[in-house]
Amino acid sequence: xxxxxxxxxxxxxxxxxxxxxxxxxxxxxxxxxxxxxxxxxxxxxxxxxxxxxxxxxxxxxxxxxxxxxxxxxxxxxxxxxxxxxxxxxxxxxxxxxxxxxxxxxxxxxxxxxxxxxxxxxxxxxxxxxxxxxxxxxxxxxxxxxxxxxxxxxxxxxxxxxxxxxxxxxxxxxxxxxxxxxxxxxxxxxxxxxxxxxxxxxxxxxxxxxxxxxxxxxxxxxxxxxxxxxxxxxxxxxxxxxxxxxxxxxxxxxxxxxxxxx
Amino acid sequence: xxxxxxxxxxxxxxxxxxxxxxxxxxxxxxxxxxxxxxxxxxxxxxxxxxxxxxxxxxxxxxxxxxxxxxxxxxxxxxxxxxxxxxxxxxxxxxxxxxxxxxxxxxxxxxxxxxxxxxxxxxxxxxxxxxxxxxxxxxxxxxxxxxxxxxxxxxxxxxxxxxxxxxxxxxxxxxxxxxx
Numbered sequence: 001x002x003x004x005x006x007x008x009x010x011x012x013x014x015x016x017x018x019x020x021x022x023x024x025x026x027x028x029x030x031x032x033x034x035x036x037x038x039x040x041x042x043x044x045x046x047x048x049x050x051x052x053x054x055x056x057x058x059x060x061x062x063x064x065x066x067x068x069x070x071x072x073x074x075x076x077x078x079x080x081x082x083x084x085x086x087x088x089x090x091x092x093x094x095x096x097x098x099x100x101x102x103x104x105x106x107x108x109x110x111x112x113x114x115x116x117x118x119x120x121x122x123x124x125x126x127x128x129x130x131x132x133x134x135x136x137x138x139x140x141x142x143x144x145x146x147x148x149x150x151x152x153x154x155x156x157x158x159x160x161x162x163x164x165x166x167x168x169x170x171x172x173x174x175x176x177x178x179x180x181x182x183x184x185x186x187x188x189x190x191x192x193x194x195x196x197x198x199x200x201x202x203x204x205x206x207x208x209x210x211x212x213x214x215x216x217x218x219x220x221x222x223x224x225x226x227x228x229x230x231x232x233x234x235x236x237x238x239x240x241x242x243x244x245x246x247x248x249x250x251x252x253x254x255x256x257x258x259x260x261x
Numbered sequence: 262x263x264x265x266x267x268x269x270x271x272x273x274x275x276x277x278x279x280x281x282x283x284x285x286x287x288x289x290x291x292x293x294x295x296x297x298x299x300x301x302x303x304x305x306x307x308x309x310x311x312x313x314x315x316x317x318x319x320x321x322x323x324x325x326x327x328x329x330x331x332x333x334x335x336x337x338x339x340x341x342x343x344x345x346x347x348x349x350x351x352x353x354x355x356x357x358x359x360x361x362x363x364x365x366x367x368x369x370x371x372x373x374x375x376x377x378x379x380x381x382x383x384x385x386x387x388x389x390x391x392x393x394x395x396x397x398x399x400x401x402x403x404x405x406x407x408x409x410x411x412x413x414x415x416x417x418x419x420x421x422x423x424x425x426x427x428x429x430x431x432x433x434x435x436x437x438x439x440x
Binding site for chain 1: 287289292314316325
């Protein structure tokens with residue numbers, strides 16, 4: 001392999017290049033941090049526009065017998081509502097807008113990432129950490145506001161013998177505090193790894209074709225089929241990670257609502 | 262944050278070589294700001310506008326379906342009542358028809374019996390009449406038989422003997438033979 005030749009078009013082959021944040025407009029600096037409208041921000045607002053616009057258009061008819069788009073909107077609504085209701089019961093439905101916002105936002109951002117050339121907002125850990133911390137803070141804030149000090153019962157499951165209680169409480173506290181970490185890294189790592197893998201396999205096709213000529217074109221079928229299969233897998237992962245993030249949010253919210261296990 | 266003033270302008274968002282973009286702290290500020298704005302906007306638009314609208318549609322449909330089910334239940338019980346009364350009427354009519362048929366049969370049988378008796382009486386009378394006629398005819402025939410026998414016997418005797426016998430003698434002989 002001619003490593004020199006590869007380095008020249010690094011932006012085409014480099015699997016990391018796709019994650020770069022690009023400035024569109026800079027608004028200057030606040031406290032030494034540059035504030036700029038970036039490709040990431042553009043896709044966030046794109047997702048907002050798509051979700052809200054799509055829902056509004058789909059429900060514009062307010063049809064008694066829904067058409068296709070209204071069906072999609074209704075199925076999504078019922079899907080998230082059932083998920084939340086099963087985890088938290090009717091009491092948790094006050095969080096429905098939050099949970100629906102999280103689900104639709106993450107799902108659309110993940111799916112944006114599946115369109116070649118588009119930026120994947122959820123492949124940036126700062127975004128997933130912020131969303132996970134939002135859930136974490138909501139759980140703690142609502143937990144204490146609703147239950148007061150009884151919220152601490154979350155760390156002391158009932159029916160545990162007193163002599164191993166300190167150990168259990170310690171484990172529960174550690175697992176509680178590590179939630180935002182696992183919550184955010186799961187989404188971030190899945191999106192990041194999937195996109196890197198896709199890019200690497202897609203890069204192989206070009207490398208084989210340029211490096212090996214006609215033989216490369218023939219052998220290139222292998223990474224091409226791999227890329228096709230991975231694309232299907234990544235579509236599944238894009239949905240699944242949005243689902244998992246939302247599901248975990250519902251489970252954590254249940255702790256805030258019913259801390260007594 | 263070690264963002265020197267010279268560094269930010271050119272390399273911060275282009276990504277300095279070797280810094281993995283998702284871990285490039287220089288971009289965190291922007292991302293957090295826009296994420297907060299976008300997420301808050303999405304939350305407000307969904308919570309205030311889109312989700313209540315969807316909920317209203319689903320609520321209306323659920324209400325409509327419940328109404329329809331109730332209506333269907335009412336209609337069903339009504340039709341069941343109608344079927345019941347129909348069946349009752351049918352049973353009554355059938356019982357009435359059976360009673361009517363039984364009475365009719367009784368009446369017809371009585372009439373037939375009577376006519377049969379009348380017929381039998383008539384037949385017996387005719388039979389007796391016929392028997393009487395037969396008897397009369399028979400005795401009349403028997404009377405003729407004697408006359409014929411007397412004539413025949415007289416003729417035979419005349420043929421055999423050549424001379425007609427006395428009528429009284431022949432009659433006597435015939436009577437003797439007949440009785």
